[in-house]
Amino acid sequence: MDLKENYTAIKNQLPSGVQLVAVSKTHPVEAVQEVYDLGQKVFGENKVQELMEKYPLLPKDIEWHLIGHLQTNKVKYIAPFIDTIQSVDSEKLLAEISKEAGKNSRTIKVLLQVKIAAEESKFGLEIDEAKLLFQKYIDGGFPNIEITGLMGMATFTEDEEQVRGEFSVLKGLFDELTQLKTLETLSMGMSDDFPAAIECGANSVRVGSAIFGRRDYSK
Numbered sequence: 001m002d003l004k005e006n007y008t009a010i011k012n013q014l015p016s017g018v019q020l021v022a023v024s025k026t027h028p029v030e031a032v033q034e035v036y037d038l039g040q041k042v043f044g045e046n047k048v049q050e051l052m053e054k055y056p057l058l059p060k061d062i063e064w065h066l067i068g069h070l071q072t073n074k075v076k077y078i079a080p081f082i083d084t085i086q087s088v089d090s091e092k093l094l095a096e097i098s099k100e101a102g103k104n105s106r107t108i109k110v111l112l113q114v115k116i117a118a119e120e121s122k123f124g125l126e127i128d129e130a131k132l133l134f135q136k137y138i139d140g141g142f143p144n145i146e147i148t149g150l151m152g153m154a155t156f157t158e159d160e161e162q163v164r165g166e167f168s169v170l171k172g173l174f175d176e177l178t179q180l181k182t183l184e185t186l187s188m189g190m191s192d193d194f195p196a197a198i199e200c201g202a203n204s205v206r207v208g209s210a211i212f213g214r215r216d217y218s219k
Contacts, residue, residue, distance in 0.1 A: 003034050006211045014205070018198055019185070021065050021086075023208030025050060029057045031212055036062065044086070044206055048074040055081060067151075067206055069123050072096040076103075084109040086151040086187055086206075089123045091133055094142050101144035108144065111151040111187055114173060116166040118155045127173055134177050149185030149204075150174050154193055163193055167200035174201070 007022075014020055024032045025046040032043060036059060045051040046068030055064065063083040070087055078085075079100035088094050088110045101108040112133060115124030125133065130150070137147050152170040154163040167188050174186045189197025191210035198205065 007035055007038050010207055010210055019204040021206045022211055023206050027212045029054055048077055052077055075100045080104050086111040087113045089113045089125055098142040098144045107146055109146050109148045111149045113151045114170055116152040116170050138181055149183045151187040164196050164200055167197050171201035
């Protein structure tokens with residue numbers, strides 16, 4: 001497997017203005033460093049423990065995104081350095097991030113994770129919950145965070161029409177909320193469906209296996 005070849009192929013498919021979050025979960029520090037050396041600065045991790053292990057060993061100008069489900073009791077470990085938490089799926093979590101960001105004299109960027117997939121296993125806020133939470137934020141709640149956008153995962157299915165429909169729902173919510181306060185990031189699409197996500201309006205994609213190869217699920 002050639003990381004350079006894979007990375008270049010993905011980059012060549014991304015239109016100007018679409019951010020690539022290289023998802024490095026379960027992959028070794030050496031592989032992350034190699035992709036970093038090719039010019040990639042934004043990496044995504046799913047688990048706090050793995051992120052904490054990698055962070056000290058890699059360049060400090062990496063922009064780390066936490067993209068997996070986050071428990072409130074683990075926020076404190078990443079609050080000193082995390083750039084963006086893409087997986088905010090409750091008011092309780094948002095309040096904890098704001099609290100820990102304040103302790104570190106930081107503002108942490110977050111995305112509200114919205115449940116657009118039909119699968120029960122997916123995390124995320126219902127659309128009405130996301131609207132209420134965003135309004136609380138606009139009204140001055142959560143002083144040490146900045147909601148910069150939305151994140152969502154489509155159903156894992158061969159039915160491209162369903163996937164596009166789910167992405168379009170999130171794009172509609174993004175457009176609605178940005179009328180209240182300008183949002184920057186619409187994070188949709190992974191290795192298998194990012195071209196469809198971009199066509200539906202995504203400006204940030206989370207690509208792991210198409211760059212690093214299939215993951216080692218034994219970790």
